[in-house]
Amino acid sequence: MNNIVKLGYSEAAAMTIVFLGTKVFLGYPRTIVQFGSTTAWLVILINLSVAVVVWLVISSLLGRYPGKSIMTINELVLGPVLGLGANVLIFFYATVDNSIHLRLFSEAVILTALPQAPISSLAFLFIIPVWLATYLGLEALSRSSYIAFPFVLVGVIIVLLALYPYWDSRQLLPIMGEGLVPILKYGVLGVTSFAEVILLAYYVPFFAFGPQQLRYVGLFSLSFIAVIFLMVVITYLMVFPFPSAMETLAPFYQLSRTIFLGRYFQRVEALFVLFWTFIAFLRLALGVLVSAIILQDTLKLPYYRPLLPALCILIFSVALTPISLIQAVDIEKIRIITGWLFTMALPCGVWLVALLRGKGEKSDKNKPNA
Template identity: 25%
Template sequence: MKQTKGKMGIREFAAILFLLIGTKITDDTPTYLYSGAKNAAWISMLLISMALIIPTILLLKVLSVHKGKNLHEINLYLFGKVIGNMVSFTLLILGLLTIVMDSSVYVDIIGTMYFTKTPTIAIFAVLMCVSAYGAKKGVEHIGSVAWLVFFYTKVTLIVALFFTFKEGNSKLLFPILGPGVGGIVKTAAQKLSIFGDFFYAGLIAPFVATFKDFRRGMFLTYLILTVELTVALMLFVMLFDFTSVEILNYPFHETIRYIQIGFLTNVETLFFPFWLVATFIRFSFYIYLFVLLLGGIFKIREFEYLIPLVTVIFILLGIAPETPLITISENRDMTLQVLSPLLFVLPCVMWIIAKIRGDFKNESSV
């Protein structure tokens, strides 16, 4: 019951994770899955979820014996100062790439789907400034806002998916294995990093009121997000068929353009604000994580003051590529593939080292 200062409860934490990973279905992530696994992308998604359950459990195990420490501090503890910092630095660079590319993708979505005449830099600046403002407020306030808007964003998503289901044709899901088991597994293995945010969530473990809340929040969101992403991937195929869904860059936005609700023929602007809200929260959280890790590595205690600087860098990097759609999608594909094995292996390595060091011995007494 008691709310300790600067900490968030399970609701806020779960809401952040939901919005963080839930929005992935609305950007170009599905395209990467569809291009490999065709109409069986949803099976790949299930496989990803199943495969990552082991590292996630291991990660939670490691975190559970180091309560009050965040991922970076545990890295330092387990790998020693030099290697620990290098591991964290790698994570930081990958985080930087993710933020820069994701933000360009989102700006591209807004620019190409809704505001075709608005200059990219203006859209970019607004997105990043608002997110930076949110990040400056700190993680517990990001959590609060996420929890406030959580239901509305989810309800609108469910409504959109429901109407997609009404329009869709379930026969398009067959043949159920799509390109064959090999293709599905390969895609899943390459795109493991879709759930990578769960790993990064370890950075804010100390901000959650109790570790029990953290673990429960992780499992709950893990389960529901798996269902959500799988169902959405199935529905997109049902609506567009795999040949066209592969070409579509942003299937969610095409979907809400496609569906009709009663007498309203163009409903995308109804869903757009809710999607935007989730987007803002997502980037607020990303920026916060980034400066948190940056502050951790370079021992900057007042890391919140880095936010304006970091934001400017993000904007400059984000608008640098001239044809974002092509450049970004290639780079993003590559990052996803680099990140995937890392996210699988790293928690396992952390667990093994913790085991060797004997961190788990006191566990029973705790």
């Protein structure tokens, strides 16, 4: 499969933006408002700045080993033992991340459309199509992301513009919110909001372009999704004033419910549910595929597809571990604050080791022959 699937810029960017941006349909607007109050938009800008710096470091590491994924690089730089340990840590984090998203997406369906449905049945209805989509492979998922992306983008923009009568810019005051210290604190710790850009580092062998172009794809994806986050969070604050903006568990759904375009055009949120359900499905499938590829490379297996049934069962089981939605939301908040250790700090540490030891295929080629 590694020799057949080769994706271009558009598919890679669309896939990354979908993977990054799906959280806007969950509790991300509420969480970022908890972090920054009326200056949540400034927290997003700091998150973006830190994420761009980290991505430049990671892309530099990938450039030292052209055509190799971050899992392979970990073992080449850290050695077989430490590299294996790093890949196992990444796998466990990816599994928890996928499980929490599966739980939150299932809970969102209960909140918005099927209040009497049991959580286990909805999680099951998500994980089975995800298994089938992941079995079809990265090419199918990336093409689906590329096709769905413009429709979802237009839908989000329409929802935000339709809320214009409810905008009140005074609700963005005070400018500095609760002060500079909380803004800087969560601006750095909350960088996990953009950490999904690391998806590109796992899929390097599947791309038809080199490390330099990969760097630009990552920068474009980060910048684009940051604009979307800013638009949604600022609109959310102008419609729902702080601190009431922290009370809803499905912020974007509440925004779409607020829209009123006349007596005969109501319940716009019904269309919204269709949009985010499909995007949630894509996000989960891409995440499960990442876990499968990580496990394949860690165990040195020729194929990942035989791992999918056990992996999906594992993710399904972990997703049902939290006893309530509130506990799942708390776990997601902890993940946002600490996830950068696995997705950003670890690759940066590997880059530092490679730099200090002069490791890398490019540097090896420049060494004189003995």
